Amino acid sequence: MGLLDTAVWDGKIFIDEWMAGSGGTQPVIEPATSQQLATQGFATPEDAQRAATAAAAAQKEWAAKKPEERAAVLRKAGDLFEQNAEEIHWWIQRESGGIAAKAGLETHVAANECFDAASLPTLAQGEVLSSNDDRWSFARRRPLGVVSVIAPFNFPLILAIRAVAPALATGNAVLLKPDPRTTVSGGVSIMRVFEEAGLPAGLLQLLPGGGDVGAAVVEAPEVEMVAFTGSTPAGRKVGETCSRLLKRAHLELGGKNAMIVLEDADTDQAASAAAFGSFMHQGQICMTAGRHIVHDALYDEYVSKLADRAKNLPVGDPAEASTVIGPIIDENQLNRIDEIVQDAVQAGAKVAAGGSSSGAYYNPTVLTDLTPDNRAWRDEIFGPVAPVIRFSDVEEAIALAEDNEYGLSLGILGDVGQAMQIADRVTSGKIHINEQTVSDEAHAPFGGFKDSGNGTRIGGATTNLEAFTEIQWLTMRPETAPYPF
Known part of the structure; x- marks a missing residue:
């Protein structure tokens, strides 16, 4: 059975396991011919909340795993993107309308995103600070918790995995909402790869759906950060909601x-x-x-x-x-x-x-x-x-x-x-x-200014660590400090 055999996922979403979504099903349509390729399960806001709750429950154990254990899953995922490239190419061409070279680029970059992310768990996770007190003082990086990734249709695999991989590598759980037009290329393919790579249940949830599901994965109380790639008008709404709820928003938006x-x-x-x-x-x-x-x-x-x-x-x-x-x-x-x-x-x-x-x-x-x-x-x-x-x-x-x-x-x-x-x-x-404008590499920082987003928020070890972790101040003394009270 192939990685993307429809018997596994046809008509389903993923909340800890493949299951029917409460939002029914939608056809997967080929733009070139208007033919139906499969059906995709659709989630509801209630499904999204259940997924967020399950993700938060699974995240703490994942964050506590040894760095080499998290890195191994990411390396295996990269291998699987390479090993199953031909099958994934078929879906990218048929579902997104991309030519063969574009499909090949997507799987190549997806594998590299995973390989690069595999280095994150073993990088320095903070620094030793000076202190005016008799103590050790540290700034250490901690996972955010649950991260929502909302990805568009145009490069569905790349624009999802570039956030999914580093988020998982740094100890977070992920809610993935692909564009409804490219749910297989930008959703099912990633879900199946990480299933086969041995990612523990609950850490990656797949929630295809419409705008109501997008709003739900932003608003869920368990979600600490939203990585959104899409139009500037939609990104403004995400940013406004995150600002109101005091969540971190990483917005990669339009360009002219x-x-x-x-x-x-x-x-x-x-x-x-x-x-x-x-x-x-x-x-x-x-x-x-x-x-x-x-x-x-x-x-x-x-x-x-x-x-x-x-x-x-x-x-x-x-x-x-x-x-x-x-x-x-x-x-x-x-x-x-x-x-x-x-x-x-x-x-x-x-x-x-x-x-x-x-x-x-x-x-x-x-x-x-x-x-x-x-x-x-x-x-x-x-x-x-x-x-x-x-x-x-x-x-x-x-x-x-x-x-x-x-x-x-x-x-x-x-x-x-x-x-x-x-x-x-x-x-x-x-x-x-002396190059044109379309260029991206997994290890290079990516982002835009003005209405193109809120700066460089993805790509490269330093950027990804800053994007998907939070800084915590930690001090230590050999014994309880004396106080004047």
Whole structure:
């Protein structure tokens, strides 16, 4: 029986064991064909509360285990992602509409997230402090308790496991709520891996569901922290609730990322980088290159070469080896992409490539002649759309890059010295010189500023320790201290 054999999980959720959810079932739909692949159990807020209670009961024993025991589970989980990659790939391609390369990236990163997290239990868990009293003084890291992970549809496996793995490694229990559209790729696959890896019952609970379940895993009294990846409007609601309830919120939100193409950049290389940055996974990535800021001297040539690439990228079923552009996740998102493009054209933009859809697919699109107030320039589109605008000097490029509510990722192509000066002046959580905007590694800190989130909250040993533990002050004396009372 395979890891994701539907006989195990079809129509079920996981609260200590696979069981029917009180919210009934929902179909698992393939975006490319609209065919039903399976059914997924749905939880209710009451299920979420039961899961939180069970997780809190299991967490203390897990936190007390030897570091090597927790590390062993994480290493085994990484091995299982590698060993079962082909089966998981099938679900990522079918359920999320990702091409083969994207599916391979997800399982590769998922394994690395687990391997990197396996190092966390044996890292230094605090420091020795100086003291003005006759005592030893320590700052030590303690698990938070129960952590809720709410993950989106676009990279369902990566964007869930990058929080699940370090949270478990540092001694916490986890409530996992995947996007309802990608419950298998972003939920069942992780649950099954950790089951097989020997994670004790209760420490990872799988709660597919709608917004009411999302609210429940935030509000449950046992939950101390919420790791949320998703849209900025939804993230604001999570942050507001966590603030009211005095919970920690780690918010990785939207982006309208700029790619600046300097005067000396090679236009062939720049157009290639731009096509990847804007069209990878149909532009359904928070790091997508959503604003192309191009020097006057290169503008026409750049647009021509980018449009040519857009027109020649194979669009179709992600299961086909030749496909580069797969389907949009659902009809609502497809309609929103087209609405923004048509609004842009009504406002004066011109279509250099694409600008239309066919079935579940939106053709890679290049927009030119925009003004900075154009909706396609300002709003996160989450589709394969590359808006291009020109600049005449570096000051103008910096102003255009900064003039946006988001601050997640920035790419700068061209002279390194000039790029370094720009990097120091643009507000962005990630900056890539002579690379496009889409990049992530398990051991690298990840996060955004402004409306892209509340800073770097995930990735890398130091960041993950800070994210998923709390500092406790501990003092010790050889005997009871004397007091004047």
